[in-house]
Amino acid sequence: MQTKLLSLSIIAGSMVVSAAQADTIRIATEGAYPPFNYIDESGELKGFDVDIAKALCEEMQADCEIIAQAWDGIIPGLVTGRYDAIVASMSITERRKEAVNFTRPYYQVGAALVAPVDSDIAFEPGRLDGKVIGVQRATTYANLLAGEYPEATVNNYDTVENHNLDLQSGRLDGVVGQAVLMQEWINEHGKGAYEIKGEPVLDVDYIGEGAGIAVNKNNPELLERLDTALATILENGVYDDISASYFPFSIRPQ
Amino acid sequence: MFDLFGFGHLLLQGTWVTVQLALISLVLGLGFSLLGAAMKLSDFRLLRFAAGVYTTLFRGIPELVVILFIYFGGVVIVNAVARQLGYDRYIDVSAFAAGVAALSLTFGAYGTEILRGAILAVPKGQVEAARACGMTSLTIGWRIVLPQVWRYALPGLGNTFLIILKETALVSVIGLDELMRRTEVAVGYTKQPFTFFLTAALIYLGLTAIVMLVQRKLEQRANRGVIARSAV
């Protein structure tokens, strides 16, 4: 009799567990975009995006599971319901809005062209013609180059790590990427050899209005909860604390 | 010794995922092979046709495309089917599950042809003789046919498993933390692509060597008796 009761309570207990699991929010990030999101030596996800995601979950009092996902499949994964939201430095653009919903932006950074110090390429008409430029596949930077610099040869890479390796190897004349990320990379791996050419581009048509959190279109409740939580942490100083632990300057959206 | 800038243990963890992926795909793939071979040898035209479509598809489409398709498309299809059956909760197809599905189906497509050939290679007279001795169909299958099919099919199945073992690396493209993906993470960190990709290559080589050894032992065992006689 007692064993029966015991097994019953175990079953009941496991049902509670699975009900709680149903309430967890699954958040995807890329894990290859330091310092915004990356995997450290111990195999754990770290970075600005990850900290923001955790802060939002705490604010919403929700259980969250953060998972790494290859970048070029990250929107299809959300659309098909593999996870509930994306916190991965994703720029809010019109094209992406056709597929997913976005919260308000949580940071805003331009696109930077990085090249060897002695190179004279620049974000100016004609200055990229015939040059080989690396970008990450499926990013706003790929669209910017295709739209404004059709004469440049654009190579698509799976990750930022890979196009940076190829910038160092000399295969690329330059890469276009997110300004803060590229500056961080120059500081760590390319001081004196590489620099950002000119001012970062902030063209809303291509770069979007900043990085937002993407949510499946059929989940307006979560979108609202995330927007509210985002507004709160932007106000109460949590956001600024996280930001200050990564960057000496502000990337708050305007 | 196996420190590698602090990434040694991550590589080992990845290796373990690779081994699991390969072994599970092997077991399921053997099941698909048996099923496929039975269908190919069946008396029903429809079954033979279905098996033919299956082997043509999975032997003709690149594994990378199959993996991408199952990962991105499989979720949509699985959930659409589940909804038809009245199941409302979301079913996830993880990178691991997609990898197992793609690799085991591929293994099955090659295995089907290997098993079919092996079954046909068992002399008909033996089956007739066994029946004449009064054995039931089940006993004949278990005692007479299977041991010989195993012997004929072993080299082919072993080679197919080696192919599958190497193709586990492709699952890194959809972000599974197996050996290859772990290696890429380490490369991104340390900027030592040659060191790490060579290490990964050596680990795969070690796994291949182990599989080849096991295969040789199994073949020796399956061939005991046969070789002794032919040597006379």
Next chain:
Amino acid sequence: MNVSLMIESLPALLQGVWVTLELVVAALLIGFCIALPTALARLHGNALLRSIAVSYIFFFRGTPLLVQIFLVYYGLSQFDFVRESALWPILRQPYWCALIAFSLNTGAYTAEVIRGGIQAVPSGQIEAARACGMTPTTTFVRIVWPQALRHSLPAYGNEMILMVKASSLASTVTLLDITGVARNLVAETYMPIEILSMAALIYLAMTFTLGQGVLAMERRLAAGRS
């Protein structure tokens, strides 16, 4: 299923077909040129040549092609002396890196195919040819090689089909082959099922045609035997 998207994607994907075909044909040709001396070294070479051939075959058959491509593409550029060498203008291009990796890979597999074909030639024929006074070279060219080719054809046909499939890995080093184009299209349209089925169909057409071609050739060669 969005059929109009599938049709719209076709022209872009067909452009990828050229890249795929070029890579496959070139890799098979170069691979064959590597395979023949390797197979001969493995069968008839001295101890040094034999061990080189065996290690080459073991390495390239024992490791994933993806690792091999990354070793050539990203790995070699880790070294300054490679980047400063005369080979760099070639090695800096993803096309050549993919081609080098593919050729070395298929070369190793093809060497084993050719070795099997050569070993299948009955030794009595070789002894007879020698007894007729043929030199070893003449024996090989006249007696062994034609038969070895015929013996190897089915296995080599398989290897060609495997090469078509393996060429999809070119997309991982930025090349726009069929798979590369497809992955870019998926990234643009978020319609993976449509785009990937279209790519799969194109590959299927290629491997099927190749398979039928090999079968037809086998039949022709078999006809000469009877």
